[in-house]
Every structure is written in structure tokens, then in C-alpha cells.
Amino acid sequence: MASDSLFDPSLKKRKKKQVAFSEDPLGADADPTNPAPTSIDNTTANGEAVDLGPTTAHEQMSQNGRAEDGDEAKKDEDDMFADMKKKKKKKKEIPMDFQTEEGSGTSTPTTAPAATEDLDFSDMKKKKKKSSKKIDLEAFEKELNESKAKDEVDDEGDDGEGLAEIDEAELGDDPFAQGADAPTGVDAGNEPWLKSDRDYTYSELLHRFYASLHASNPSLLTSTGKRYTIAPPSIHREGNKKSIFANVTDICKRMHRQPEHVIQFLFAEMGTTGSVDGAGRLVIKGRFQQKQVENVLRRYIVEYVTCKTCKSPDTLLTKENRIFFMSCESCGSRRSVNPIKSGFQAQVGKRSKNKTG
Amino acid sequence: MSVQNLNSFDPFADEGGDPLGSSKDVGSQQNYIHIRIQQRNGRKTLTTLQGLPKEYDSKKLLKAFKKEFACNGTLVDDEEMGQVIQLQGDQRLKISNFLTDEGVPKSTIKLHGF
Numbered sequence A: 001m002a003s004d005s006l007f008d009p010s011l012k013k014r015k016k017k018q019v020a021f022s023e024d025p026l027g028a029d030a031d032p033t034n035p036a037p038t039s040i041d042n043t044t045a046n047g048e049a050v051d052l053g054p055t056t057a058h059e060q061m062s063q064n065g066r067a068e069d070g071d072e073a074k075k076d077e078d079d080m081f082a083d084m085k086k087k088k089k090k091k092k093e094i095p096m097d098f099q100t101e102e103g104s105g106t107s108t109p110t111t112a113p114a115a116t117e118d119l120d121f122s123d124m125k126k127k128k129k130k131s132s133k134k135i136d137l138e139a140f141e142k143e144l145n146e147s148k149a150k151d152e153v154d155d156e157g158d159d160g161e162g163l164a165e166i167d168e169a170e171l172g173d174d175p176f177a178q179g180a181d182a183p184t185g186v187d188a189g190n191e192p193w194l195k196s197d198r199d200y201t202y203s204e205l206l207h208r209f210y211a212s213l214h215a216s217n218p219s220l221l222t223s224t225g226k227r228y229t230i231a232p233p234s235i236h237r238e239g240n241k242k243s244i245f246a247n248v249t250d251i252c253k254r255m256h257r258q259p260e261h262v263i264q265f266l267f268a269e270m271g272t273t274g275s276v277d278g279a280g281r282l283v284i285k286g287r288f289q290q291k292q293v294e295n296v297l298r299r300y301i302v303e304y305v306t307c308k309t310c311k312s313p314d315t316l317l318t319k320e321n322r323i324f325f326m327s328c329e330s331c332g333s334r335r336s337v338n339p340i341k342s343g344f345q346a347q348v349g350k351r352s353k354n355k356t357g
Numbered sequence B: 001m002s003v004q005n006l007n008s009f010d011p012f013a014d015e016g017g018d019p020l021g022s023s024k025d026v027g028s029q030q031n032y033i034h035i036r037i038q039q040r041n042g043r044k045t046l047t048t049l050q051g052l053p054k055e056y057d058s059k060k061l062l063k064a065f066k067k068e069f070a071c072n073g074t075l076v077d078d079e080e081m082g083q084v085i086q087l088q089g090d091q092r093l094k095i096s097n098f099l100t101d102e103g104v105p106k107s108t109i110k111l112h113g114f
Helices: A025-029 A057-065 A067-089 A091-105 A125-157 A159-171 A175-180 A202-216 A248-255 A259-270 A290-305 B002-008 B019-027 B058-069 B092-101
Strands: A235-238 A242-245 A274-276 A282-285 A315-320 A323-328 A334-336 B033-039 B045-050 B073-078 B082-088 B109-111
Touching: A248 A259, A248 A290, A259 A274, A259 A282, A259 A290, B033 B092, B045 B092, B058 B073, B058 B082, B058 B092, B092 B109
Parallel strands: B033 B109
Antiparallel strands: A235 A242, A242 A282, A274 A282, A315 A323, A323 A334, B033 B045, B045 B082, B073 B082
């Protein structure tokens, strides 16, 4: 995605370049003040309303920190829906949609600098959440460890509130409460409820924890997470009725999956057949656009690549007793995945060509 | 007797050891209503609906679909998949909306295709 050409309406025809990921979170989030929002927002990613559970307080605070960004993200979400609907009606207008979406979503000439040619699969619904959550956890754990170290020192410093909170932590068996008192930042310590006698609520404490966490580590709000990116599928037309998926091997390598498995899934989902040619490209019967293949790939990743537990893409797919098992490299979970079934295939084309049908 | 029973069943056996049992659990594809799309020649497409629960009369449903979506369709009997509703054109979203409106839980509907 050439960033300079993004907002040039005269370039509508340049499908190949432009189709790249209209839901790019960076593109959507791009703000003139901070051109490269490094933290991953859930909102931008969730093009479709996939309920992935409540957002963490960390995420909320990050959102609050950049209120206008959040608004834009929301707007962008709406746009995305509109986009999808539009797409359904007019398939031809993908670049158009992209333009409008970008325009209304951000309306700023600064497009995501990071949005290079790389297809950003991390904005896929789940994916996104995934990475941000994971980062959250990592960051949180790191913070916990650090704060534990700091704990003793801090407790001496502000004995009153530290003690009170430790009490609270014992009262409600809240795993976060212990951490909450540790990093005393700017915000922590001046909450109105601190002096009162009543029991602190979980949300208060949680908020307090994150306030102090962010106060002592401002970088967390803008921390960049490593994204799961994959080059966009390059789809060319061969003749009239065949599409060529040129970089299927690259993508498979990137996902650490067997090309056969991916191809099987693609064929099953798209209800078609095809073959791999000599150059390792996949020849798909039927006309498919990059966008469509991309959608299917996203679904593949959600289903067969990302860990359902920790959302990490570092997983291994192994076959045992005719069942595929996905084991996560980062959290160690292991689960079986659905076998790929192509389901009912209706008779298309001439009957004489297909005697069994 | 009871001891024998205990012997034969090992609760800690690897779940992979029982391929049939776990595959039933894993796949559970029987419970899904699959909505698929197939490309025909040109811009034409075909939508298939497979795995309709027994409590729905697929014939009546087909009639309703045809009327609602203004398309033609047919009921295909497949040896493996059972009765499959086939509709002309891309009716995936419409079918899914229709079914959800009629009270079919959305989690049991699986939309395939691009």
C-alpha cells in the first residue's frame, strides 16, 4: 500500500495495490497528532462485532488516553460495516470503498506509515484482540515483577494506604489487588475513596492499579506490540475462469502450516477445486478476488493458527490418529481442531463431464 | 464386576487414543447448519444449505426461501449429507438472517465461502 497514493482518488483503478486491507487498523487509526499509533486498539480491529469478552482496564485506559482516537475508531467501525454492505452489493468497487472508508474514517493525509505492503492480518477480529491481550498480559506480568521489587520501598513510603490496600487484597481474593498497591504513581494516592472506611470495590482498585501503572510507565500506553502480519495473497487471473494464488507457499511458511492443509481449507471454503502448478503457485478454479481469498485466509488463521487460549499465533499443527491437534508454543495449551470438510458440492457445469453426479 | 469396569476405563487415557469418540466431540459438525456458496459460470453462484435440524421441514423452508429471496431453488438428496437446500444466487446472508429471525441460534449457523 503506497502511502502517498492512498488518498489520490485518481488511483481507483489500481486494485492490486489498494485493496490491501481496508480495515487496516493503522490506517483507520491514523491521527495527525500521532501518526503511528503504536498500541493496538480493539475497536479498530473489530470490523465485525465479534464479542471477545470485556476489554481490559488497560485497554480502556489506553482508549481514554486517546479519546479522539477512540471516536475515530468507532466511526471507522461503522464505516467498516457500511463498507461490507456496500461490498456485497457492488463487488467491483473495492478500491472505491477503500477510498471512502479511509476518507471518512481518518480524513487525514497521514496514512499509517507502518502500513506497508505487508498485509496486516492482525486486524482480523480475533487476531487483534488476541495480540493486544497478550501484550497486556506480558506487560502486566512484567509490571507485577517490577512492582514487587519496588513494593518494599514503596510500602515504607506510603504506609497508610499501602496497608489499607493489602488488607483489601486479603479481604477480596483479588489477584490484582496485591499488585495494585505496589507502583505508587502520580495518580495513585489521591483517590477520594482512599480515606473512607468503606470497602473498596474491585473496579476502583483496578482503576487505581492501572492509573499508577501508567503513571510510572507512560510507555505502556503507547507500547507497540508485535503484530502478526502476513503478506497479502497475490491473486492473478489466469484466463477467464481460473485464479492464481501466487504466494501461497510464502503465506504457509509464515503461518507455519503445511500448504496442503491450507489449500484444502481454501478449496473447502470456497467450494471449488484447483491444483498447484510447477512454480508452487495455486491455481484455483473460478474467479476470486484478493479480498475474498483474504477473508478465507483470515478464517483459516482464526481457526487453525491462533491459539484459542492465549491468541498467540505460535502454534503447531500435528496430526494424530487422523485428528489434527494444535499445540501452542507460548502457552502450552493443546486442543484438537475441526477437520476440514468440504461438505455438499452441488453439481455445476455439464453433467456429461461428471458421470457420478 | 465393578473392578472389571474400573479396569477397562482409564479416565487418564490420552484423549487421542479414542479417535472416534473425540472426533465426534471435536467435529460436532452434525450440529451445524452449513451455508455454502459455489461459483458457477460467469457471475452466477449457488448457495447450499446443509445440516438442517430434523425439526424443520426443509420442503416448507425451501418454499419460504424461494418466496422470500425471489430465487429458484431445489431440494437435493445426498447420501452423506442428507437433504440439502440449493438456491440460485448468493443467498448466504439472507438465509442466515432468515434463520436467526426464525429463532435458530446463530451459533449453530456456519457461513462458509469467501
